[in-house]
Amino acid sequence: MLRKNNYKAIILGGSAGSFQVVTKILASLPKSFSIPFFLCLHRLKHVRSGFIEALSIKSILPVIEPNDKEHIRKGNIYLAPANYHMYVELGNIFSLSTEKPVNHSRPSIDLSFFSASYAYRDKLIGIIVSGANKDGALGLKSVKDMGGLTVVQDPKECQVKTMTTAAMDSTNVDKVLSTDEIIRFLRRLA
Amino acid sequence: MAISNEEVNLFINTVKNASSYNFSNYSERSFARRLDKILKDNQIDVYSLISKIRRDNIFLEKIVKDITVNTTELFRDPKTWHVIRYRVLSKLKNQRTINIWHAGCSTGQEVYSMLVLLKEMNLFDKANVFASDINSDVLELAKKGSYKYRFNINYLENFDSVIKTNPYNFEEYKEVSFAKYFTVDKQNDTIKVKDLLKNKVLFRKHDLVNGNNIFYTKFDLILCRNVLIYFNHKLQNQVFENFHKYLFPNGSLILGIHESMLGAASAKYNKRGLVYIKKS
Numbered sequence: 001m002l003r004k005n006n007y008k009a010i011i012l013g014g015s016a017g018s019f020q021v022v023t024k025i026l027a028s029l030p031k032s033f034s035i036p037f038f039l040c041l042h043r044l045k046h047v048r049s050g051f052i053e054a055l056s057i058k059s060i061l062p063v064i065e066p067n068d069k070e071h072i073r074k075g076n077i078y079l080a081p082a083n084y085h086m087y088v089e090l091g092n093i094f095s096l097s098t099e100k101p102v103n104h105s106r107p108s109i110d111l112s113f114f115s116a117s118y119a120y121r122d123k124l125i126g127i128i129v130s131g132a133n134k135d136g137a138l139g140l141k142s143v144k145d146m147g148g149l150t151v152v153q154d155p156k157e158c159q160v161k162t163m164t165t166a167a168m169d170s171t172n173v174d175k176v177l178s179t180d181e182i183i184r185f186l187r188r189l190a
Numbered sequence: 191m192a193i194s195n196e197e198v199n200l201f202i203n204t205v206k207n208a209s210s211y212n213f214s215n216y217s218e219r220s221f222a223r224r225l226d227k228i229l230k231d232n233q234i235d236v237y238s239l240i241s242k243i244r245r246d247n248i249f250l251e252k253i254v255k256d257i258t259v260n261t262t263e264l265f266r267d268p269k270t271w272h273v274i275r276y277r278v279l280s281k282l283k284n285q286r287t288i289n290i291w292h293a294g295c296s297t298g299q300e301v302y303s304m305l306v307l308l309k310e311m312n313l314f315d316k317a318n319v320f321a322s323d324i325n326s327d328v329l330e331l332a333k334k335g336s337y338k339y340r341f342n343i344n345y346l347e348n349f350d351s352v353i354k355t356n357p358y359n360f361e362e363y364k365e366v367s368f369a370k371y372f373t374v375d376k377q378n379d380t381i382k383v384k385d386l387l388k389n390k391v392l393f394r395k396h397d398l399v400n401g402n403n404i405f406y407t408k409f410d411l412i413l414c415r416n417v418l419i420y421f422n423h424k425l426q427n428q429v430f431e432n433f434h435k436y437l438f439p440n441g442s443l444i445l446g447i448h449e450s451m452l453g454a455a456s457a458k459y460n461k462r463g464l465v466y467i468k469k470s
Contacts, residue, residue: 067450068419069426081448087219095217096419096448098261099224115219 007149007189008123009072009088010035011116013109013139015042015131017159019054021179022129026059026077028183033061033190034074040112042105042131043082052079068096080107087115103135113139122147127182129153131163141171151175151182193226197236201225204240208247211254211324212399215425224257231256255325259420262296264337265303265348267447270415272357273464275307278442282410288317289409291436293398294417295321298332298383298391299345303352304413305387306371310353310364314390320405322396329393335383339376399425401432408438416446423453430455439470 014022018041029037043051055077056063065081072078072092080086084096085107102108109128113136116124126143128136130153144150150173155161157178167173177185198221202213213221229236243250265271282288288308292301301321308314323329337345349368356362368374373382396404398417412433418426430451433443443459443466445451451459451466459466 065448067448068446069423069452070450084448085220087217087223089217089219093423095220097217097220097259098416098419099220099259100261111223114223118219 006123007035007125009038009116009120010125010127010186011038011040011113011143012127012129013040013113013131013136013163014129015105015109015133015135015160015163017130017132020159021153023055023058024179025183025186026055026061026063029059029061029186030190031060033186035189036072036074037061037077038080038086038088038112038116039063039077040080040086040107040109040136042107042109042133042135051082055079066094066096068094070094080112082107085111087111088119089115090119092119103133105133105135109136110139110142114142117142117146117148120146120148124148125151127151127153128164128167129179129182130158130160132160133162134166136163137166137170140167140173144171144173149174151177151185153182154178193222193229193236195222198222198225201236201240201243204243205250205254208244209250209254210400211397213257215399215422217420217422220420221257224259228253228256255327258325260296260325260328261416262299263342263348264299264345265352266300266415268348268351269357270444270447270464271303271307271348271352274304274411274413274444275311275352276356276358277463278411278444278465279307279311279313283311283313285410286316288313288411289407289438290317290319290411291405291409291413292319292321293396293412293414293433295323295329295332295393296325297328297337298335298393299337300413300415301332301391302335302371302383302387305390306349306353309371309387310366317390318407319391320407320409321391321393322404323393324395324397326395329395332391333393335388337381339374339379339381342381345381398429398432401428403432403436409436409441410438411442411444412437413444415444416449419446419449426451427453427455430459434458434468437468439468441468442466443468 061077063077065079087095089095126140152164152173154176155164206212308317353366
């Protein structure tokens with residue numbers, strides 16, 4: 001059922017308690033992993049540098065904060081830049097925006113997920129991990145509604161489970177997985 | 191998102207026919223999202239919105255203002271200001287005049303940041319400062335120069351970083367008080383620009399989509415930060431061509447930290463870090 005190259009992009013949202021989950025995932029993706037991977041993570045407004053370096057240390061694949069209108073390329077991990085919303089536009093490019101925070105968040109997970117689900121439809125995997133607010137719930141619902149595959153980190157495992165339970169309340173998610181299971185699942189796509 | 195592409199296009203065409211505004215080459219998804227939000231905020235569907243826009247020009251202006259984005263802060267991204275100070279303005283200090291244009295100035299924080307910097311560098315009197323925005327409401331706020339204190343405490347941190355320290359020379363430190371230029375009133379939740387910075391700037395309404403030069407002068411420095419992100423690649427390139435026309439040879443263009451010049455216009459500039467310099 002899950003064929004290689006079936007998916008064109010993966011998008012992951014997280015907030016409080018997500019950093020360790022994300023670094024573990026990035027440390028486990030092989031160099032051959034060729035599906036563009038978008039990260040939309042809440043962080044303190046003033047933590048503008050340092051964060052990407054911390055992720056890069058663990059990641060095997062390059063982690064990039066994209067510029068506006070940058071082309072999406074295979075084999076890269078893209079991190080939504082601090083204090084910007086990150087949209088995926090049709091034609092495989094990003095656009096950034098400084099619109100007001102949504103759910104007190106910029107980047108907003110919902111906005112990134114909405115645009116990615118519109119662009120990739122059933123070729124998108126959406127993942128929500130540990131977090132302390134409800135951002136991402138509507139975004140994951142949009143992934144599901146557009147025919148994409150939805151994954152949530154098992155709330156039992158989350159440091160803060162508000163985000164994952166909100167996502168599960170908003171849509172009928174396809175998979176509830178532990179971090180290790182998420183990694184196994186992603187590695188099969190490589 | 192509820193709104194379809196066809197509906198967005200219908201809106202864009204209606205506005206185009208009823209006014210001078212043309213949103214055809216805006217970044218699609220973020221524009222659609224903002225339009226969707228306006229529909230929700232006004233509890234109106236796109237067809238009612240369109241018919242109201244056709245009939246009511248004041249309403250059209252209001253919607254256009256709502257759809258544009260006005261985020262700005264004092265000394266936003268201090269790193270950029272260090273570059274402006276030590277890599278751009280420092281090279282202009284022997285000129286007789288310095289012409290600066292803030293293209294898309296929003297509520298004016300960037301403009302007043304520049305004025306503070308010019309004062310501190312003793313360049314204030316020789317500078318001509320111009321500022322424009324598509325939204326006439328934000329221009330009025332910019333002229334007033336009064337901002338909220340709450341949520342903007344980072345203004346003070348940014349100020350210290352840009353005005354007191356020099357990252358290119360760690361031994362340099364200058365004590366300058368925020369109060370020299372701004373009056374902070376916590377009780378009334380305001381940060382007000384002091385009079386010594388007022389009446390320096392020529393504020394004018396201007397839409398970057400219409401490529402004319404409303405100030406009838408050329409510039410040594412154009413700042414256009416986090417404005418062109420709302421435009422698609424094609425329109426961005428057109429604006430870069432226009433900026434090129436309006437810059438003096440070797441004039442500088444500063445974009446937002448996550449913006450870059452892609453496409454044909456980039457051949458007409460040399461990129462030096464965050465600065466695009468017009469080739470002479």
